[in-house]
Amino acid sequence: MAQSRLNRLLQYGLKAAPQGPIKVEKALSDYINSYFDDFYAEGFFNDIDEKNDHEGHVKTVQVNKYERSSIARNKCIDYWGKNCLICGMDFELTYGEYGKGFIHVHHLRPLYMVKKDYIVDYKNDLIPVCPNCHAMIHRIPNGEKLSVEEIKQKLGLCIKEHE
Ligand SMILES: [Zn+2]
Numbered sequence: 001m002a003q004s005r006l007n008r009l010l011q012y013g014l015k016a017a018p019q020g021p022i023k024v025e026k027a028l029s030d031y032i033n034s035y036f037d038d039f040y041a042e043g044f045f046n047d048i049d050e051k052n053d054h055e056g057h058v059k060t061v062q063v064n065k066y067e068r069s070s071i072a073r074n075k076c077i078d079y080w081g082k083n084c085l086i087c088g089m090d091f092e093l094t095y096g097e098y099g100k101g102f103i104h105v106h107h108l109r110p111l112y113m114v115k116k117d118y119i120v121d122y123k124n125d126l127i128p129v130c131p132n133c134h135a136m137i138h139r140i141p142n143g144e145k146l147s148v149e150e151i152k153q154k155l156g157l158c159i160k161e162h163e
């Protein structure tokens with residue numbers, strides 16, 4: 001497993017297993033970033049939507065280039081709804097008031113591929129997903145990602161098309 005991941009990095013231009021900090025070529029850094037950008041932007045580690053701390057102070061940890069996608073995130077939820085588009089999970093229904101407003105937003109067009117001035121299309125680029133389905137979208141068990149449709153099929157759910 002670890003070996004095949006290293007092989008992949010080597011494929012993308014890594015010279016050898018790094019022993020410390022190294023400089024990497026763009027193709028390799030894009031490849032590596034593809035694993036992180038989306039996660040950071042969507043709240044795997046930091047929910048982009050929760051900008052205020054408990055005292056209402058604005059957090060300064062938000063990354064500028066994702067500020068706009070926060071607006072797109074809200075538009076995405078306005079458009080698609082607040083439930084997971086794959087399994088239908090509704091956090092407010094499950095967790096009551098505490099879960100209200102919680103949902104991840106998955107970027108169908110990975111942010112690392114998006115130019116700085118690209119305006120996120122909240123209808124076609126973003127979908128609301130629960131963290132479970134989100135993790136499944138990003139899971140790469142055999143080096144191949146499943147599409148959103150394929151994950152829906154795995155769940156055996158037939159999600160009504162959004163008109
Ligand atoms: Zn889900």
Ligand SMILES: [Zn+2]
Pocket residue numbers: 038039042105106107134137138
């Ligand atoms: Zn995602």
